[in-house]
Amino acid sequence: MLSEFIASTDPTLATLAGTSWFILVLVYIRYLVSWKTRSRGLPPPPGPRPLPIIGNRLDWPKANQWATFRDLGMKYGDRLGSPKAISEFLDRKSANTSDRPPSAVSDLIGLDINFSGDKRTFWQHFHPGALPAYQQTQRHAAHRFLRRLLEKPLKLREHIRFAFTTAIVKVLFDIDVSDENDEIMDIVEAALAWTGEVLMSGKYLVEVLPVLKYVPPWIPGATLQRLSVYYRYTIARLKDVPYGRAKVALARGEGADCVVGKLIRKMIGERDGRPTSEEEDIIKNVATVSLEGTLCLHYMFSTVQTVFVAMSRYPEVQKKAQAELDAVLGPNRLPEFSDTSSLVYVNVVIKEALRWQVVVPFSLPHMTTEHDVFRGYFIPAGTVIMPNVSACMHDPNIYEDPYEFRPELFIHNGKLDFSGAPDPASFVFGFGRRICPGRYFAENGLFINVASVLHVFDISPPVDDQGNVIDIVPQVTDGLLCYPVDCRCTIQPRSAEARVLIQAAQRVG
Numbered sequence: 022m023l024s025e026f027i028a029s030t031d032p033t034l035a036t037l038a039g040t041s042w043f044i045l046v047l048v049y050i051r052y053l054v055s056w057k058t059r060s061r062g063l064p065p066p067p068g069p070r071p072l073p074i075i076g077n078r079l080d081w082p083k084a085n086q087w088a089t090f091r092d093l094g095m096k097y098g099d100r101l102g103s104p105k106a107i108s109e110f111l112d113r114k115s116a117n118t119s120d121r122p123p124s125a126v127s128d129l130i131g132l133d134i135n136f137s138g139d140k141r142t143f144w145q146h147f148h149p150g151a152l153p154a155y156q157q158t159q160r161h162a163a164h165r166f167l168r169r170l171l172e173k174p175l176k177l178r179e180h181i182r183f184a185f186t187t188a189i190v191k192v193l194f195d196i197d198v199s200d201e202n203d204e205i206m207d208i209v210e211a212a213l214a215w216t217g218e219v220l221m222s223g224k225y226l227v228e229v230l231p232v233l234k235y236v237p238p239w240i241p242g243a244t245l246q247r248l249s250v251y252y253r254y255t256i257a258r259l260k261d262v263p264y265g266r267a268k269v270a271l272a273r274g275e276g277a278d279c280v281v282g283k284l285i286r287k288m289i290g291e292r293d294g295r296p297t298s299e300e301e302d303i304i305k306n307v308a309t310v311s312l313e314g315t316l317c318l319h320y321m322f323s324t325v326q327t328v329f330v331a332m333s334r335y336p337e338v339q340k341k342a343q344a345e346l347d348a349v350l351g352p353n354r355l356p357e358f359s360d361t362s363s364l365v366y367v368n369v370v371i372k373e374a375l376r377w378q379v380v381v382p383f384s385l386p387h388m389t390t391e392h393d394v395f396r397g398y399f400i401p402a403g404t405v406i407m408p409n410v411s412a413c414m415h416d417p418n419i420y421e422d423p424y425e426f427r428p429e430l431f432i433h434n435g436k437l438d439f440s441g442a443p444d445p446a447s448f449v450f451g452f453g454r455r456i457c458p459g460r461y462f463a464e465n466g467l468f469i470n471v472a473s474v475l476h477v478f479d480i481s482p483p484v485d486d487q488g489n490v491i492d493i494v495p496q497v498t499d500g501l502l503c504y505p506v507d508c509r510c511t512i513q514p515r516s517a518e519a520r521v522l523i524q525a526a527q528r529v530g
Contacts, residue, residue, distance in 0.1 A: 059392055060399035067097040084499045087382040087411035094412070104419065104443055107408040107452065110395055111387060115453030120388040122405045125231035129249045143307050146280045149461050154278075155192045156358045156465065162188035163469045164355070164526040167477060171523050174512035177329060182210075185321045185466055192462075193308050194267040195276035208262055209312060211255040213319070259312065260305045281308055317459030319502060320450070321466050323380040324371070326508040328471050330495055331374060331426045332480040333510040338428060339480060342366050343515070346476040352518050355526050356472035358465065365437060367472045369428040371464075374471075376445035377426050378497050378505060382411035384451050385501075410448050419443065477519040483509040 071077045082089040111118050145151070166184035170177070179201060186209050187198040198205050238246035263281075270276040271285055281304060288300040312318070332339040345366045350356060356364065387406040394400065415423040420430060420442050430442045446464065450457040457463070474480075483491045493510070497503040514520040 059401065061394075063394060063397065063399040066398045066400070068093065069097075086499065086501075087379075087409055090409050091412035094409070104413045104416070104448065106396070107410075107413065108447075111406065111408060111452035111455075114393065114395075115455075117389055117391050117393055118387045118406060119454035120390045121455075122386050122388040122403075123231075125234045126245065129234045129245060142284070142303060143310065143458050146283070146307075147311070147459055147462050152461055152465055153358075155188075155462065156469075158191045159188050159466050159469050160358070162191070162466075163473045164523075166470060167355075167473055167523045167526065170474070170478065170512055171514065171520065177508060177510070177512070178326065181322055181325050182206075184470060185318055185325075188466060189312060189318065189462075190263065191279070193280045193311055194263045195270060195279035195282065196263060196266055205263060208255070208258045209318075212259045212312065214255075256309075260309050263312075264301075264305050264308060280311070311459065317457060317463045320380050320457070320463045321470075323378070323504045324374050324467055325470055326505045327374040327378040328370065328474075329480055329510050329512075330493060330505050330508050331370075331377065332475070333482045333493065334495065335426045336481070338370065338426060339475065341428075342370050342475045346472065350476060352516075353522070355522060356469065356476060358469060360472070361468055364468075364472055365432065365435065366428065367475065368437065368468065369431040370475075371467050371471055372431050372445050373426055373428040375449045376414045376420065378495065378503070379411040379414050379449055380503055381449065381501060382409070382503060383407040383501055384410050384448075385455060387452070387455060408448075408452065413448055414445060477515055477523055479513050479515050481511045481513075483511055 069077055069080050072079065162184045165187070166180055169180045169183065173180070183198075183201055183206070186206060190196050190198055190205055190209070196205060200206075234246075236243050236246055238250070240246070267276055267279060267281040268285065271282050276282045277286065284304045284307065288297075288304070345364060346356070349360055349363045361368070384407070387408075389400055389402055389404045389406065391402050392400070393402075414420065417423050421427070431437060431439060431444070433440070446460070450460040450463075482493065485491055491509065493507050496506040498506055514523070
């Protein structure tokens with residue numbers, strides 16, 4: 022009808038309209054032929070129909086994301102969502118699935134740390150063989166954590182952040198953080214905030230239309246553009262301030278054994294002078310990612326909070342862990358890293374906390390670099406892959422009663438056993454070449470803090486001003502980075518001897 026109307030009014034317009042339709046048909050046919058050639062006739066993975074240009078970005082749910090995608094998997098066929106499939110695709114094909122998708126938000130806020138080039142440098146200082154050098158620092162931070170809990174038990178979240186931040190700052194820069202008001206604490210807190218912004222997929226329209234990153238900050242509605250000024254400032258502080266302190270200390274002959282000190286000395290080698298600007302960028306990137314980009318701190322912050330929530334709701338689990346600690350340690354000392362293999366139940370409490378409330382429900386996004394075929398489906402190059410880790414960790418076919426806290430899932434005949442239920446650490450820390458490089462440091466920190474707390478404190482539900490028990494419903498925040506919504510609890514020393522043990526350990530530490 023439209024072409025007939027145009028033809029009756031203007032032959033030139035009719036010719037133009039016909040030519041346009043012909044070109045569109047040719048483009049569409051070419052697209053179909055190209056797709057058939059690339060895909061070799063194989064179908065893409067099933068799912069909601071994508072929109073032109075933006076694909077399925079608008080299908081991303083605003084809340085309860087992992088459960089929504091679990092349900093979609095059940096609707097369309099969960100051939101790519103099982104633990105076995107995820108491991109097979111991301112681990113065995115890691116050469117093709119370890120890229121990261123571009124992020125308009127990261128570009129806008131100036132998050133230009135290229136960790137891929139520095140990963141080997143990072144690994145040299147955080148592989149399992151390097152970790153014993155940091156155990157004294159982690160143990161000392163755990164003892165400070167106990168003392169702070171003893172004095173101000175209501176400030177649980179603040180104490181957890183302080184404990185883990187001070188440990189990693191000491192390891193990296195040989196900087197002693199005195200209290201929560203220290204400049205370094207402010208810098209790290211700000212960095213944690215912007216990482217949450219980057220990981221909150223779907224929060225900003227610029228992720229759907231990347232061209233919006235060029236909108237000036239004075240335009241109404243350009244919220245992220247205005248915030249980006251502050252985020253750029255926090256990133257610059259994170260990279261420069263701790264490094265500057267460590268560099269000055271090294272010039273005084275101090276801090277030679279911290280990670281940054283070792284990197285500086287290694288890079289200048291035997292020659293006189295200072296590291297080049299390129300070498301300094303590598304050192305700053307390694308240190309910055311150690312503090313923030315690996316999510317190491319987030320894993321520790323969130324999981325320890327989860328342990329407190331679980332212990333307050335499952336007193337029988339707490340009693341079993343404490344009985345094991347009493348049998349192995351006795352009443353006169355705190356846990357050491359050498360006790361790790363003997364404290365089987367404490368270890369599975371940590372494993373279950375990682376599973377029960379997953380810190381990063383989708384891991385971090387991967388992207389294919391080349392076309393691939395997996396289980397009969399064509400996976401184009403540039404496909405973004407977000408493994409639904411939380412769905413895997415709550416699959417009733419794998420973990421019995423998945424919403425209950427049951428450490429016994431991972432024990433058989435008194436030993437760690439993952440034959441019946443996969444080790445959560447094999448999923449929650451990432452996959453393939455993108456596995457969190459700070460994983461082993463994080464696991465050490467979790468062990469020494471959780472074991473120490475359970476040995477000297479009783480954790481029970483919180484009470485109101487009238488002494489009535491407050492029922493804390495286990496729940497985590499929405500987004501790609503999750504924390505317990507409420508981790509309030511009552512924390513008291515197990516005995517007078519436990520109180521003395523805390524005080525004595527802090528004096529010695």
